[in-house]
Each structure stands twice: as C-alpha cells, then as structure tokens.
Amino acid sequence: MPADFEKQSYWHERFASETSFEWLASSESFMAIVEPYLSALSDRAHPTRVLQLGSGTSDLQNSFRSRGYLDVTNVDYEPLAIERGRRLEKEAFGDVKMKYVVADATQLESGLSQSHAFHMVVDKSTVDAVSCGGETSVLRMAYGVRKCVVEGGLWISLSYSSSRFDVEQLPFDVEVIAKIPTPKLKASDPEVYYWCYLLRPKWDDKHL
Numbered sequence: 001m002p003a004d005f006e007k008q009s010y011w012h013e014r015f016a017s018e019t020s021f022e023w024l025a026s027s028e029s030f031m032a033i034v035e036p037y038l039s040a041l042s043d044r045a046h047p048t049r050v051l052q053l054g055s056g057t058s059d060l061q062n063s064f065r066s067r068g069y070l071d072v073t074n075v076d077y078e079p080l081a082i083e084r085g086r087r088l089e090k091e092a093f094g095d096v097k098m099k100y101v102v103a104d105a106t107q108l109e110s111g112l113s114q115s116h117a118f119h120m121v122v123d124k125s126t127v128d129a130v131s132c133g134g135e136t137s138v139l140r141m142a143y144g145v146r147k148c149v150v151e152g153g154l155w156i157s158l159s160y161s162s163s164r165f166d167v168e169q170l171p172f173d174v175e176v177i178a179k180i181p182t183p184k185l186k187a188s189d190p191e192v193y194y195w196c197y198l199l200r201p202k203w204d205d206k207h208l
C-alpha cells in the first residue's frame with residue numbers, strides 16, 4: 001500500500017467523491033467468515049456489541065443490521081465516511097439505529113468512552129492502511145483494540161498480508177481462519193490470497 005494511506009488527508013480527498021468501495025472482499029463474503037464466531041458470541045444475556053474499525057465507504061454495517069445486530073459502532077477518522085455510513089443505513093432501513101463515531105483506530109482510548117466494551121471487533125484491511133505508519137502504529141491499534149474487548153471477545157481482521165501480525169509484543173494470540181483467493185488474470189497465474197485473522201486477547205499481558 002502507498003505510504004499516504006496512513007494520512008487523513010488522503011481519505012478526505014478520496015471520500016469526497018467515492019460513494020462505495022469494498023476492500024479485499026465483499027461484505028457478504030466477509031460476513032460468511034465472521035458469522036459463525038458472531039453466533040457463538042451471541043449466546044449471551046445482553047446484545048452482542050460489535051466495533052467496526054475503518055468503516056470507510058463499505059456497506060458492512062448494513063450486513064450486520066440485516067442479520068439482527070443493532071449494537072454496532074462504526075468508527076472512521078474521516079467525518080465524510082461517518083456521514084455516508086449513517087446515510088446508507090437510513091436509505092436501507094428507513095432509520096438509523098447503529099452508532100457512528102469519528103475516531104482514529106490508533107487512538108481508540110481518546111475516541112471511545114470508557115464505557116465502550118465490545119464482544120467483537122472487525123476490520124477489512126484497515127490494519128493494512130495503519131501499517132503504512134510502521135509497526136508502532138499497528139501496535140497502537142492492537143493495544144487500543146485489546147483494551148476495548150471484553151473477556152472472551154474477538155478481533156477478526158482481513159488483510160492482504162500473510163505476515164500482518166508478525167509483530168513483537170502483540171497483545172493477542174493470532175490464527176488464520178480463512179484464505180480468500182484473489183482473482184486471476186490468467187489461469188497460469190500463481191495463487192495469491194487475502195488472509196483473515198482471528199485474534200484472541202492475551203489476558204495476562206504485562207504491557208496493559
């Protein structure tokens with residue numbers, strides 16, 4: 001990814017004209033991976049709380065709502081993306097029930113209140129954009145996510161990189177739960193995949 005993917009100015013300019021874009025996979029394809037884990041978390045006395053990081057111009061939030069998940073907080077640090085997400089939900093359902101918050105994925109503590117605690121955090125390639133700022137930025141994002149996930153909660157992240165979370169001091173245990181093949185231009189082209197990671201918090205992490 002180009003280095004300017006880490007800059008808010010890039011996204012402001014892009015979202016001024018972009019109305020729809022899905023990173024790496026469609027929302028429905030991503031939900032097919034997420035839903036089994038989401039269903040397992042939903043066996044609770046309280047509604048499952050979901051945090052989407054870097055909502056952008058995706059329609060992923062509507063995929064959650066169409067499945068009955070209303071306690072969804074959609075975060076992006078570009079206000080244009082937040083406005084568009086809210087508008088997209090109202091166009092699809094006639095009202096707005098999900099939450100939309102302007103916040104930086106690498107500074108979640110300042111963007112979300114202390115009362116925010118989530119059963120599941122998801123991102124579609126947001127961590128890839130954050131990685132343009134270097135390993136320190138990825139760790140800031142990871143520690144912010146770690147602090148807002150409830151015990152037993154999960155982070156599911158879709159990335160183009162097979163080594164995205166090969167980072168020292170990461171406060172999560174990581175496993176690959178899916179590989180999505182990328183389209184080929186020719187049948188002879190090599191197999192290339194996008195990687196979907198499941199991250200479980202390390203509850204005894206000393207850096208928290």
